[in-house]
Amino acid sequence: MLFDPDIFFAQLVSTDYMKGAALSVAVAVFSLILATVIGFFMAIGRTSRRTYLQAPAHFYVWFFRAIPALLVLLIMWNALPQLIPALRADWFSPFLAASVGLGLVEAAFMSEIIRSALLSVDEGQGLAGRALGMSPAKVMLKVVLPQAIRIALPPTGNEFIGLVKYSSLASVISLRELLTTAQVGVNITFRYAEYYAAAIIYYLVIVSVLSILQSFVEKKFAWTSKTAKSKKGMDVVNTKVGIS
Amino acid sequence: MTKLPILQVKDLHKTYNGNAVLTGVEFEVEKGQVKAVLGPSGSGKSTMLRLMALLEPADSGEILLKGTRIGSREHKGHTLHLPERQLAAQRQEVGMVFQRFNLFPHLTAVRNVMLGLTSVKGIAHHEARSQAMDMLKKVGLENRATHFPSELSGGQQQRVAIARALVLNPSVMLFDEPTSALDPELVGEVLEVMERLAETGMTMIVVTHEVRFARRVANEVTLFDGGVIVEQAEPEQFFTNPQHERTRKFLSHVR
Numbered sequence: 256m257l258f259d260p261d262i263f264f265a266q267l268v269s270t271d272y273m274k275g276a277a278l279s280v281a282v283a284v285f286s287l288i289l290a291t292v293i294g295f296f297m298a299i300g301r302t303s304r305r306t307y308l309q310a311p312a313h314f315y316v317w318f319f320r321a322i323p324a325l326l327v328l329l330i331m332w333n334a335l336p337q338l339i340p341a342l343r344a345d346w347f348s349p350f351l352a353a354s355v356g357l358g359l360v361e362a363a364f365m366s367e368i369i370r371s372a373l374l375s376v377d378e379g380q381g382l383a384g385r386a387l388g389m390s391p392a393k394v395m396l397k398v399v400l401p402q403a404i405r406i407a408l409p410p411t412g413n414e415f416i417g418l419v420k421y422s423s424l425a426s427v428i429s430l431r432e433l434l435t436t437a438q439v440g441v442n443i444t445f446r447y448a449e450y451y452a453a454a455i456i457y458y459l460v461i462v463s464v465l466s467i468l469q470s471f472v473e474k475k476f477a478w479t480s481k482t483a484k485s486k487k488g489m490d491v492v493n494t495k496v497g498i499s
Numbered sequence: 500m501t502k503l504p505i506l507q508v509k510d511l512h513k514t515y516n517g518n519a520v521l522t523g524v525e526f527e528v529e530k531g532q533v534k535a536v537l538g539p540s541g542s543g544k545s546t547m548l549r550l551m552a553l554l555e556p557a558d559s560g561e562i563l564l565k566g567t568r569i570g571s572r573e574h575k576g577h578t579l580h581l582p583e584r585q586l587a588a589q590r591q592e593v594g595m596v597f598q599r600f601n602l603f604p605h606l607t608a609v610r611n612v613m614l615g616l617t618s619v620k621g622i623a624h625h626e627a628r629s630q631a632m633d634m635l636k637k638v639g640l641e642n643r644a645t646h647f648p649s650e651l652s653g654g655q656q657q658r659v660a661i662a663r664a665l666v667l668n669p670s671v672m673l674f675d676e677p678t679s680a681l682d683p684e685l686v687g688e689v690l691e692v693m694e695r696l697a698e699t700g701m702t703m704i705v706v707t708h709e710v711r712f713a714r715r716v717a718n719e720v721t722l723f724d725g726g727v728i729v730e731q732a733e734p735e736q737f738f739t740n741p742q743h744e745r746t747r748k749f750l751s752h753v754r
Contacts, residue, residue, distance in 0.1 A: 383601035383660075386552055387615040387667065388591035391583055397618055401605045478605050478647045 258448050266440065266453040275436030276457045282353050282425060282432060283418035287365075289358030291411075294365030301370050312366070319363035324356070325424050331356040332428035353425035353432075361418060368414070372407035373399060405476040412469035416462050433457055502529045503566055505702045506551060506593070506671050511560035513546055520546045522726040524560070528671065533703045535713035535734075538723030539749065544706045545598075547723070548673050551704070552595040556580045564592055565670065591619060594664030594672040599680050600656040602648040608659045609635060609644040615667045634662040638692050654685030658692050665696070672696070674705040690716075710753050714738055722746050 266272055293315075300312025319327075331352040336342040376399050384394035423434035431439070437454040441447055504527035513521040520543045528534050538544045549555045551562055553570045559578050562570050569589045571580045581589075602611050612631035616622040622630070635641045638658040648656050657677055664672060674693065678686040690709060694716050697703055707713060713720050713734060720737040722729045722745070730737065730746045741747050 377601075379597060379599055379601040380603065382554055383595075383597065383603070384614075385554060385587070386590060386593075386595040386597075387663070388587050388589075388619045389615070390587050393618050397614060398603055402603075405605070476605075478649060480607065480645050480647055480650060 258452075259446065262444075262446050262449040263452055266437075266450055267456060271431075271436050271440070272433070272453060272457060275431055275433040276461060278350065278430065279419055279422040279432040279434075280461060282350065282357065282422040282430070283415060285354035286356075286358035286361055286418055286422075287411075287415050289355065290361035290365040290414075291369075293358070293362035294367075294369050297362060297366035298369035298373055301366065302373055316363045316366055319360050322360070324360045324421055325427065327360050328353060328356045328424055328428050349425065349428045349430035352428055353422065353430050357418060357421055357424075361414060361421075364414060365411070368407050368410045369403065372403040375406050376402045405473075405478075408469070408473050408476065412465070415469075416465055419461055419465070420458070504528060504563070505530050505532075505565060506704070507563040507566075508547070508551060509561040509563070511547065511550060511562070512558045513543070513550060513555075514558055520726055521550070521557075524726070524728060526721070526728060528702055528704055530702055531700045532719065533697045533705065533717045534719050534721060535717035536704065536706045536721045536723055537708070537710070537713060537749065537753075538721075538729075542723040543726040544723040545675050548595075548675050548704065548706055552593050552673055553586050553590050554595070564589070587619075591615075591667055592670045594667065594669035596657070596660050596664055596672065596674045596677050598676040600648075600653070600660045602656050602660055602663070604648050607645050607647055608640060608651065608655075611648070611659055612663045612666050615663065620667070630666055631662070634666040635659070637665075637695075638662045639688075652685055653681045654688045657681065657689045661689075661692055661696070665701075671702040671704065674703065674707070676706055676708065678707065678709060708753065710738075710750075722749060724749070 297312040297315055300308040301316070303309055303312075332349065336347065380398050380402065381394050384398040385391075389397065422430075422432050425432055426435035426438065429435075433454055437450045440450045444450070507527035508524055511521050511524040511526075512519070520541075524543070524547055526547065536544045536547075546555075550557045550570075553562075557571065557578070561568055569581075569592075570586065571578050573579070580586075602608075603614065606614065609628060609631050612634055613624075613627045616627035616630060617624060632641060632644060635644055638661055640655060640658055640662070643651060643655060643659075648659070651659065661672075661677075677693065678689050681689065686709070690712050693703070693705070693712070697716050705713070705717070715734075717734055719731060720734050721731045722737075722743075724745055730741060730743045732742070737746070738750065741750065
């Protein structure tokens with residue numbers, strides 16, 4: 256059996272694959288948003304000096320870093336509806352279960368990224384903000400967070416790409432994302448090479464687009480004026496930001 | 500005639516990890532006065548400034564701003580530190596300039612100066628920008644307004660930092676070794692801005708190693724050592740006829 260380009264191209268432009276790819280990206284987006292929000296509060300908790308904030312955050316990160324994502328998804332989809340009748344309703348879809356499940360797991364990792372980003376902001380920054388009379392919340396929002404985001408961006412991009420791939424785990428809870436789509440096709444036709452190759456192309460395209468998006472966002476956080484950028488180039492940023 | 504001091508500290512004590520950094524400091528500055536504070540590293544002079552700016556709590560003692568106690572209060576014989584919200588309000592009265600500038604690297608020069616106006620005083624963006632531009636003009640940097648800190652020299656950054664503190668119209672300005680982190684050729688422009696500020700009648704406390712600046716601009720010079728004030732005198736007296744052996748020794752090293 257030779258590689259049949261016609262089957263490959265037919266799948267490449269099929270609506271099944273496109274839908275699958277869209278679902279994979281959507282799960283990744285939603286779980287990343289959820290993970291960032293939860294992760295931010297966990298990071299605040301872990302950097303806090305108060306035990307009643309530190310302990311629950313510590314527990315969360317410890318728990319969800321230990322449990323395999325696959326197990327969390329199975330619990331979300333199979334065990335929770337048994338325990339909570341409300342989750343047996345139609346609105347509790349595989350998409351929702353996958354997004355929340357992966358988001359909960361990812362939050363443990365995002366919290367570590369955000370925590371180290373917050374800690375890496377120079378202490379003098381908070382000091383300067385407080386000296387101006389800013390409240391602790393304003394110091395966080397206007398001074399520390401914008402600088403922490405810049406540091407957290409590259410590892411967050413990594414996590415995002417990871418989530419696109421982790422979304423394939425949702426095949427176990429019957430979400431027809433990209434890999435499930437390929438697998439279903441294979442089960443009918445046995446054209447492994449063609450169907451998997453089409454999936455490869457989709458993953459490559461998705462991750463390439465995300466990488467371009469990431470470098471675009473990172474440039475937004477370059478902190479140079481446009482005139483200086485055209486004159487001196489990006490090396491100004493690399494050598495001088497962070498010194499003061 | 501005794502004037503009411505703008506800022507006054509009484510019997511200030513501070514200990515870090517068992518090291519007594521301040522051991523009963525008495526200090527005050529009157530309106531329009533410029534006080535230079537000299538002293539070897541680790542003598543506690545920067546710590547005093549941080550306590551006066553309410554950036555760190557004192558172990559005991561009082562800080563008075565225009566006669567009113569700030570930072571803490573007495574309760575049944577114990578010193579109680581005020582909650583962060585009240586401290587934040589009181590800090591607006593005291594301008595602070597740091598050794599390492601501490602400009603916000605994610606904001607342009609004018610935005611650095613604006614931030615206190617918009618986020619602390621609640622002044623509208625447009626008005627804040629015009630006030631910030633005026634202040635940048637005063638430190639000679641109106642043509643650098645849209646530059647980021649990474650695009651400015653150390654001297655320019657420190658001048659923006661001075662503008663950032665000044666724009667909130669504080670009652671007193673504290674300078675914590677404002678020229679120590681600068682290349683030698685950039686020291687002059689910062690001292691010039693500070694000298695002009697002194698001429699406008701601003702009350703200033705300047706922790707510094709710049710003996711010439713202390714001599715020319717200050718009304719009074721203070722020597723700190725071992726967590727206490729060793730000598731306090733007018734510049735002429737301080738530099739030509741110091742009363743304490745410790746001061747003579749210190750001056751022989753810095754000159």
